[in-house]
Amino acid sequence: MxxxxxxxxxxxxxxxxxxxxxxxxxxxxxxxxxxxxxxxxxxxxxxxxxxxxxxxxxxxxxxxxxxxxxxxxxxxxxxxxxxxxxxxxxxxxxxxxxxxxxxxxxxxxxxxxxxxxxxxxxxxxxxxxxxxxxxxxxxxxxxxxxxxxxxxxxxxxxxxxxxxxxxxxxxxxxxxxxxxxxxxxxxxxxxxxxxxxxxxxxxxxxxxxxGNSNVSSGLMLRKDWLNELGLKTPETMEEWTTVLRAFKEKKGAKSPLTLTRDDFKIDRLNGAFNIGATYYIDNGKIKYGPYETAFKDYLMQLNAWYKEGLLDKDFATQDAKAKDGKITNSSSGAFAANIGSGMGKYLNAIPESAKTFDLVAAQHPVMKKGEQPKIFTAAYEYRGxxxxxxxxxxxxxxxxxxxxxxxxxxxxxxxKSFGVEGTTFNKVNGFPKYTDLITNNPEKLSIGEAMAKYLRVATPAPGFVGDDRYTEQYYKYDQQKEALTVYNKYYKNLEQTRLPRISQTPEEAQELSAIMAEVDTYKDEMFLKFVMGSESFDNYDKYIKQLKSMKIERAIALKQAAFERFKTRK
Structure with missing residues (x-):
């Protein structure tokens, strides 16, 4: 029309x-x-x-x-x-x-x-x-x-x-x-x-x-393997090494930790080293993680895992489908995924060859026992x-x-979130409980498909997203609900480290885009070389100097300027 x-x-x-x-x-x-x-x-x-x-x-x-x-x-x-x-x-x-x-x-x-x-x-x-x-x-x-x-x-x-x-x-x-x-x-x-x-x-x-759903993804492990081996869910990087080694040696996992290249472009394991995968805040100053000294320690840890066969050898080239296959055929025991489209999908299709298949969410990793994670991937309350x-x-x-x-x-x-009373939900003691049209759809639609057809709740849209009454029902398994609690436990810590919704001026944006196009390409190339061992860590200083020559410090200054303006907004 x-x-x-x-x-x-x-x-x-x-x-x-x-x-x-x-x-x-x-x-x-x-x-x-x-x-x-x-x-x-x-x-x-x-x-x-x-x-x-x-x-x-x-x-x-x-x-x-x-x-x-x-x-x-x-x-x-x-x-x-x-x-x-x-x-x-x-x-x-x-x-x-x-x-x-x-x-x-x-x-x-x-x-x-x-x-x-x-x-x-x-x-x-x-x-x-x-x-x-x-x-x-x-x-x-x-x-x-x-x-x-x-x-x-x-x-x-x-x-x-x-x-x-x-x-x-x-x-x-x-x-x-x-x-x-x-x-x-x-x-x-x-x-x-x-x-x-x-x-x-x-x-x-x-x-x-x-609600309590801004962090909807993170690292997960085979809980049944942990139980069988008498291991606890890892928190520190040292504990992660112990667990991955046990998965390889005692469970025969060919790729104990399986990830894709994109998993390294957001804040996952790097948070343990107190650096961002890209820009982050450290005591009020904008920093670029791959330009920091601690980035070398992070790369060396990944390289050690890669050489020992603990990190998937195919991480640089495999797609999501290949990653899924390694998880469901028990080639891998640890990975990063969303609670809904990842954990829920795997638990909903337990392979015949692994009838004990079970998953558990791991807290965002830290370096020392007792530390709280401060850098990890999460949605902003203003979704964008x-x-x-x-x-x-x-x-x-x-x-x-x-x-x-x-x-x-x-x-x-x-x-928007629950639909029409009597059709897609009923009030149960004041709680909007989805009907079978959503949770057990007669046309065999998944809960995500049913929600997309009858509501507008599963993806960001004008209005509110993440209502706890929705997430409680969207996540079918107790493991998912536990994961939501685990991943969101330290959400407030991001106030100290995550860039807010800053914006560059048009002139800044053009300059920043030109700088980062070159920086990102070089950084991604060197990341793979260092992790996979084709570049010696003796050349790390040369890598830093090259980033500097590409004007990364100017890019950081542009981000800092935008951050200072943001702080004066009313």
Whole structure:
């Protein structure tokens, strides 16, 4: 269906944008001139019907400029006078694409339309090409009313997206038309700082993480092997060595610890050495892990494991499917994975050859017994992904803000996270318990597929994500629920080490991108050489000097400047 502001291109960024020309992956396109953290986790707040649906004001199609009044609808209005039509660009999660062609097939959006009289024309980029199609969408200038994407990844940052006329400032719209979101941001100033640019502009309706689920992945081991060998779940690197050695020698594991190359690009084992896989904070100063002295100790540990056959020899080349195979055929006894798509998948398909198969989550590793982990992989409470901006092409920005704000109300969160009472959930002593339609689907849909078809809860989207009432039911096995507790135990420690949602100026972003393109390529190459033994550690100083010549210190300074600006945000 065509939205009232015309058809929208079903295309999708990392783009370098100038005033009139856009450069995308080496191609230059002329822009069409026709287009003119760390907070205390809190469950979604109950609001006294502040977002009564009668607030949604609907106007007809007007000029291409945003002239809609932002005043509230008359009291007592139960529905808009006429349907509001919105065009909405958003990627479709893999689970969703398996069970529906379009979000209009989703029970959640069907019910949302009934409640709000807002009809949405969804535009979905092809799975796997979201970034490229976003680039093309921006280059075309033919923007939809709403774009859902991670604008933290927009070249030059969200401020550049606004100056490029891809998104509009939301401060006034939220103040006048989004009471639920406004209240939440006022009560959570650190979250508000994350969704605000350095100049004080709020740019998106965010996906906000709540509950105890910001850390949803980590290191796991074969619990049945640990029990059989009389070993405890390892905490220190020394204990990890002991366990991996026992897996190899006593269980015949060919790849005791199996990982992929990408597992080393995020904070896993490096946290034990108190360095980040990339940028991190150390006593208020930005540092780059691969440029630190401790990075050599980390590499030497990996090299020792590799030479002894404790670290998978194929880690540099194997894909996720190969990794899965080693876990299920008992070639490996330890690995990194998500609680849902990893641990749940493996426990749900216990191989015939390993009937005792069991898994346990390991705490993020440290160097000394009794230390607390401070560097590990976790989601930000402001997810970034799944956040919606209103574009300048939207003729009904105030009504759109009111529509999006419904998702931050208790009623809207219930619809988004649990669906329709009596269909997808029932209240049991006040607790929204999913029905078999979700947890034991008659069409044999997985719980993830069922949630994608009937709700919008399993991936970030405007509103709240990670409600404890959802995760408690999403994770089927006790081992998963225990893993969630283990991985999140030290989440607050990230306040000391993790970069907040800083943003570079457009000029900084361009310079930083040029530096890091070279640095990342060289660092990745040398990482493999050091770990696999083709480069002597006698040459580590040469590696450091090369990074310095590539201007890594300038890149660190640019990050520090952005961090200092972030600290002054209000």
């Amino acid at each position: 065509m939205a009232c502001n015309g058809e929208r291109s079903n295309h999708d960024p990392q783009v370098k944008i100038t005033k009139h020309v856009l450069v995308i992956h080496g191609l230059t396109l002329l822009r069409r001139s026709s287009r003119m953290s760390f907070r205390k986790k809190t469950a979604p707040i109950k609001l006294a019907s502040v977002v009564a649906l009668s607030m949604i004001v609907v106007t007809g199609c007007g000029s291409s400029t945003n002239v809609e009044s932002s005043s509230e609808a008359p009291k007592g209005t139960t529905a808009p006078a006429a349907p509001l039509k919105l065009s909405y660009w958003v990627g479709m999660p893999t689970d969703g694409a398996r069970v529906m062609k379009n979000y209009n097939d989703s029970l959640f959006y069907q019910e949302l339309e009934k409640k709000t009289s807002v009809k949405v024309d969804f535009q979905h980029p092809a799975i796997g090409s979201e970034k490229e199609q976003f680039n093309l969408l921006i280059a075309s200038g033919n923007l939809p009313d709403v774009i859902e994407y991670n604008f933290m990844n927009y070249p030059g940052g969200p401020e550049k997206a606004i100056s490029d006329k891809v998104a509009i400032p939301l401060n006034d719209l939220i103040a006048k038309n989004a009471p639920n979101l406004k209240k939440y941001l006022d009560e959570h100033p650190e979250l508000k700082r994350d969704v605000t640019t350095d100049s004080g502009t709020i740019y998106a309706f965010p996906a906000i993480g709540v 992904d799944g956040s919606a901006v209103i574009t300048p092409n939207n003729k009904n920005a105030a009504s759109t803000a009111k529509w999006l704000d419904y998702l931050y109300s208790d009623e809207g969160n219930t619809l």
